């Protein structure tokens with residue numbers, strides 16, 4: 473098995489720096505021999521890894537294609553134009569900026585485009601699945617803007633649309649943010665657009681999680697509704713670690729200036745090339761089938777966990793995301809995660825709406841890339857429940873996980 477799937481690079485690394493090569497192989501082994509249920513993770517393709525490990529990493533390219541501050545950009549300009557064109561086509565957007573280093577950088581640039589420090593912004597509160605960049609006091613967003621949080625209905629777990637409308641009318645925010653790190657249901661972008669229009673606010677969709685489902689036609693697109701769409705390229709979308717911004721042509725120049733020079737320096741051309749590869753992959757019918765399977769798998773996983781007694785938030789899912797409270801099994805979220813980690817089942821804890829304890833957050837993007845389907849989801853739900861209850865000891869659970877993932881190598885040799 474090669475380290476990076478760019479064989480020459482792998483060989484060079486193994487020869488020159490065996491210490492680091494061993495670390496990379498150790499991580500590849502961890503990813504291949506344990507169960508990857510972290511909702512924000514995926515396995516990008518060998519082609520994406522090859523672009524990431526390419527000499528484009530050497531190139532300084534401040535600015536945009538045709539208007540760079542460095543010499544020798546004529547080739548990387550072609551790569552960035554290709555990434556931009558593919559993103560525009562894939563998402564039906566008038567403009568795409570593919571330079572954001574991460575999802576958080578994309579949100580920062582969106583705020584820099586539309587807001588001034590001190591402006592009021594309405595966003596999903598952190599206890600309900602808002603991201604750090606949606607007003608956390610530990611983040612620039614909470615320090616520089618006046619965030620008003622909306623929440624979810626205590627009964628249904630669904631976004632409280634009445635509250636969103638009421639808060640918008642009371643606080644007259646400059647922008648409304650919709651998007652979440654844990655919300656398992658589709659977001660009603662038309663509703664948010666209507667409220668934004670009523671109070672004269674911008675609408676920012678932070679679609680970091682569902683953008684891959686959007687690309688595969690398995691989730692509604694925020695592009696027709698939001699003024700600015702922020703996203704990551706490494707979650708369900710299965711590209712390199714990075715961010716992206718989509719918008720209409722009227723905001724194109726402002727968005728570009730908000731990314732560079734306002735919040736970033738030189739573009740990372742190897743990552744941008746890898747984004748182009750991922751957008752190309754996401755435009756295929758194979759990816760459409762993948763996105764559909766991701767959701768089908770999450771539905772089976774959610775149903776399986778509900779059958780085992782977990783309190784599944786909103787009773788199910790429309791996406792790749794499932795959040796579940798193990799409390800009915802008599803186990804708290806952190807304890808559950810610890811037991812699962814010991815069994816080789818890797819996932820996150822998350823805040824639960826209207827509860828002091830933590831829940832579990834899982835996603836099906838990675839296991840679906842590996843080729844797992846409904847049958848495996850049922851098996852995972854049962855094993856997961858046994859481990860959380862403490863009925864299956866970790867050594868035996870680890871064996872079962874190895875047996876399960878052994879049939880689905882993420883990077884076949």
Ligand SMILES: *Cc1c(COP(=O)(O)O)cnc(C)c1O
Nearest residue numbers: 574575576603652653678680681
């Ligand atoms: C993942 C995520 C981000 C941040 O992405 P990073 O690449 O980790 O900075 C921002 N917003 C939402 C809603 C996310 O899910």
